[in-house]
Amino acid sequence: MEKITLNVKEVAQMLDLSEDFIYKLTREKKIPHVRIGSRILFKRHSIEEWLSQAEEQCI
Numbered sequence: 659m660e661k662i663t664l665n666v667k668e669v670a671q672m673l674d675l676s677e678d679f680i681y682k683l684t685r686e687k688k689i690p691h692v693r694i695g696s697r698i699l700f701k702r703h704s705i706e707e708w709l710s711q712a713e714e715q716c717i
Contacts, residue, residue, distance in 0.1 A: 663699045672705065 666684075670677045681698075683689040690704040 666698055669700050
C-alpha cells in the first residue's frame with residue numbers, strides 16, 4: 659500500500675529539489691501542505707495535482 663502523506667525529504671526527492679527549497683515554498687504558502695505539531699506533511703495526491711497545475715500554466 660502506497661503512503662498518502664510525504665515528509666519534506668520525500669517531496670524534495672520526488673520533485674528533485676532541495677529540502678531547503680521545499681521549506682521555502684511552505685513558508686511562502688506556495689505548495690500545499692499541512693502542519694501537525696512541528697511536522698510538515700504533504701498529501702501525495704495534492705503534490706501531484708499542484709505539479710500538474712504548474713505544468714498547465716507553462717503551456
